[in-house]
Amino acid sequence: MVEQQTIRLEGSAKEALELGRNRLVVAGVLFAFCFFVLAGRLVGLALTGIGQETDEHVAEVRPKPTQVVSGVRAPIYDRSGKLLAVTLDTVSLFADPSKVLDAREAAEKIVSVIEDLDPEQLERKLAANRNFTWVKRHITPTEQKAVNDLGIPGLFFREEEKRVYPMGPLVSHLVGYTDIDNKGIAGIEKYFDDQLETTDDKVGEPLYLSVDLRVQYALREELSRFMTVFQAIGASGIVMDVNSAEILGMVSLPDFDPNRPQDFPKDSKFNKATLGVYEMGSTFKAFTTAMALENRTVSLRDGYDATDPIRIAGFRIRDDHPKKRWLSVPEIFMYSSNIGTAKMAEDVGPKRHRAFLDKLGLLRRPVVELPEVGAPILPPRWNTLETMTISYGHGLSVSPLQLSSAISSIVNGGVFHNPTVLRRDVGEEVSGKRVVSKKTSNVLRRLMRLVVEKGTGRNANAEGYLVGGKTGTAEKAVNGRYKRDALVTSFVSAFPMNNPRYVVLAMLDEPKGNASTHGFRSAGWTTAPIVARLISRIGPILGVKPVDEESDAIRKAMHIPVYSREKKLATF
Amino acid sequence: MKWKVYALIALAFVTVSSGLYKLSYEVQQLNGDLRNIRAQIKDNRQAIQVLKAEWAYRNRPDNLQALTAKYLPLLLVAPYQVASLEDLPERELSPEITSILGVPIPRRKPRLEIIEEVPLPPQGLHLATYQVQDRDLD
Numbered sequence: 001m002v003e004q005q006t007i008r009l010e011g012s013a014k015e016a017l018e019l020g021r022n023r024l025v026v027a028g029v030l031f032a033f034c035f036f037v038l039a040g041r042l043v044g045l046a047l048t049g050i051g052q053e054t055d056e057h058v059a060e061v062r063p064k065p066t067q068v069v070s071g072v073r074a075p076i077y078d079r080s081g082k083l084l085a086v087t088l089d090t091v092s093l094f095a096d097p098s099k100v101l102d103a104r105e106a107a108e109k110i111v112s113v114i115e116d117l118d119p120e121q122l123e124r125k126l127a128a129n130r131n132f133t134w135v136k137r138h139i140t141p142t143e144q145k146a147v148n149d150l151g152i153p154g155l156f157f158r159e160e161e162k163r164v165y166p167m168g169p170l171v172s173h174l175v176g177y178t179d180i181d182n183k184g185i186a187g188i189e190k191y192f193d194d195q196l197e198t199t200d201d202k203v204g205e206p207l208y209l210s211v212d213l214r215v216q217y218a219l220r221e222e223l224s225r226f227m228t229v230f231q232a233i234g235a236s237g238i239v240m241d242v243n244s245a246e247i248l249g250m251v252s253l254p255d256f257d258p259n260r261p262q263d264f265p266k267d268s269k270f271n272k273a274t275l276g277v278y279e280m281g282s283t284f285k286a287f288t289t290a291m292a293l294e295n296r297t298v299s300l301r302d303g304y305d306a307t308d309p310i311r312i313a314g315f316r317i318r319d320d321h322p323k324k325r326w327l328s329v330p331e332i333f334m335y336s337s338n339i340g341t342a343k344m345a346e347d348v349g350p351k352r353h354r355a356f357l358d359k360l361g362l363l364r365r366p367v368v369e370l371p372e373v374g375a376p377i378l379p380p381r382w383n384t385l386e387t388m389t390i391s392y393g394h395g396l397s398v399s400p401l402q403l404s405s406a407i408s409s410i411v412n413g414g415v416f417h418n419p420t421v422l423r424r425d426v427g428e429e430v431s432g433k434r435v436v437s438k439k440t441s442n443v444l445r446r447l448m449r450l451v452v453e454k455g456t457g458r459n460a461n462a463e464g465y466l467v468g469g470k471t472g473t474a475e476k477a478v479n480g481r482y483k484r485d486a487l488v489t490s491f492v493s494a495f496p497m498n499n500p501r502y503v504v505l506a507m508l509d510e511p512k513g514n515a516s517t518h519g520f521r522s523a524g525w526t527t528a529p530i531v532a533r534l535i536s537r538i539g540p541i542l543g544v545k546p547v548d549e550e551s552d553a554i555r556k557a558m559h560i561p562v563y564s565r566e567k568k569l570a571t572f
Numbered sequence: 573m574k575w576k577v578y579a580l581i582a583l584a585f586v587t588v589s590s591g592l593y594k595l596s597y598e599v600q601q602l603n604g605d606l607r608n609i610r611a612q613i614k615d616n617r618q619a620i621q622v623l624k625a626e627w628a629y630r631n632r633p634d635n636l637q638a639l640t641a642k643y644l645p646l647l648l649v650a651p652y653q654v655a656s657l658e659d660l661p662e663r664e665l666s667p668e669i670t671s672i673l674g675v676p677i678p679r680r681k682p683r684l685e686i687i688e689e690v691p692l693p694p695q696g697l698h699l700a701t702y703q704v705q706d707r708d709l710d
């Protein structure tokens with residue numbers, strides 16, 4: 001065993017050692033304290049998490065939520081939620097020609113899956129001495145897969161966004177279209193551009209339009225059918241709810257496909273229903289008659305002598321269907337007498353005439369949520385002559401939209417509402433202003449029914465739906481003169497006349513007569529049948545119940561005395 | 573004695589640091605997963621949008637009309653084909669049924685034995701209480 005030896009130090013050596021040890025202890029304690037604090041903190045953190053300073057700190061660390069609907073433009077729906085416009089993420093195919101091995105083979109292969117490309121042009125593109133060339137923008141998912149399956153080197157996809165209109169040309173003028181950067185440049189797309197757009201600080205809001213796709217389709221189909229039958233150069237039509245002023249259908253033909261607007265000429269993008277203004281012809285007689293009855297300058301019993309044309313200031317006002325006798329007010333309306341209507345308006349006077357048409361919104365640009373809205377063309381002065389011509393629809397140009405909203409205010413009980421293309425909620429209070437009394441409105445309903453039952457609009461009768469309306473045939477004014485051979489025929493109607501719910505307007509631009517119309521091209525022959533077919537198609541869709549037109553109750557409700565003084569031939 | 577304390581400290585140190593190390597990697601992993609799932613959600617939403625557009629395109633009115641013209645013998649609805657429930661004629665009842673329809677008689681329960689057959693009053697039944705009173709009088 002080795003004996004343990006203790007070394008003893010004395011004096012100054014001991015002191016030095018003592019000092020060294022003290023220093024060591026002090027430093028050791030200091031370090032131990034530090035480590036102890038650190039360890040404590042570490043344990044604390046491991047056990048309790050980060051503690052108070054979480055929110056700001058974690059927000060920095062936390063991964064940003066990827067925007068799930070990536071910055072896309074909001075969709076547009078019809079009133080029942082059917083998709084009218086949507087933004088899709090598409091892919092575009094581009095090539096890096098320097099990496100393409102065999103341009104000819106690649107071009108052939110690509111054309112075999114994307115058929116609408118020109119193989120020679122493509123081969124030239126792929127053989128070019130460049131680093132980038134578009135092969136095709138916005139290809140379909142199927143095409144993408146097919147191209148991917150080909151496995152050609154040097155072809156790449158780039159993700160892009162594209163506005164797609166699944167309904168094609170059906171609602172083209174209403175919805176409008178966007179440019180390549182998805183900026184709205186026409187129709188709803190333009191008017192509600194801000195709302196639809198998704199930017200960094202807001203997500204686009206989808207829109208629900210008032211248009212009903214089924215009605216819109218029926219309207220477009222009937223218009224285009226009759227446009228072909230009568231070789232018209234254009235057509236337009238509107239279906240409108242009379243109580244809420246919602247537009248359920250609005251068509252302007254010729255139209256375009258908003259998916260590829262650049263392929264269509266400019267005039268097919270012109271919205272005839274809102275932007276075009278026309279002299280509407282005899283449909284204005286409804287307003288003149290309503291005005292005369294409202295101002296009590298004439299009663300239903302009264303009438304005017306329509307034997308001879310009126311001569312005023314070098315003009316001659318004639319009748320298209322001259323009766324050459326005294327006509328009562330219902331007869332003037334029923335046979336569409338220009339002479340009678342002009343005299344009726346003369347009795348009211350230009351001032352009141354103007355004020356009345358202004359109330360109906362015919363003298364101001366209508367308020368509707370579309371950028372393409374035409375202002376009416378007013379005559380430069382408005383005296384007796386102008387009042388007389390405007391009374392039967394010449395001298396004042398208005399848009400079909402204005403005409404249908406004015407007619408709906410006449411038949412709905414006399415309240416004018418601003419037309420709208422946005423869906424209103426069920427039971428929403430619609431503000432409006434009274435333009436004619438309930439009584440006048442009631443008389444006008446019966447008069448319009450009379451036109452379809454016995455007058456110029458017989459071809460518009462859709463059996464069971466109590467159609468009432470007014471024909472309008474106007475010569476087109478070209479270079480300040482009326483062209484005899486170019487007509488604008490229109491028919492404005494409402495149904496069912498015992499309690500009108502919808503106004504239907506159809507218009508043909510320059511229809512030509514044919515054998516089925518015995519060569520006639522007036523509104524009663526060309527546009528009235530459109531309305532008849534259209535109403536029997538959309539009536540069941542809109543939930544209008546057909547009635548028995550011969551039943552006593554309906555006959556009584558639609559009865560209007562004609563007060564004719566026509567000399568009946570004596571019968572024995 | 574002292575080495576035990578050291579060992580304990582060392583052990584605690586190793587445990588805590590390895591725990592933290594794992595935690596940090598787990599967080600990274602979860603973050604990655606989250607990002608993947610979000611990307612998948614985005615892809616799926618885009619696919620849904622495409623399918624919706626496709627659905628709308630396939631359901632274009634002209635397309636549907638072509639299909640109905642092909643497969644269904646349908647014509648324009650004529651007014652006489654539209655009717656409401658009120659238009660249905662009322663069902664004719666035979667006179668004997670109407671005579672006893674004045675009072676609904678509860679059906680006999682098969683298990684119950686009917687002790688007494690109550691004779692119907694000659695002029696037909698009127699009120700439910702009528703029978704009882706009649707029987708009491710007997």
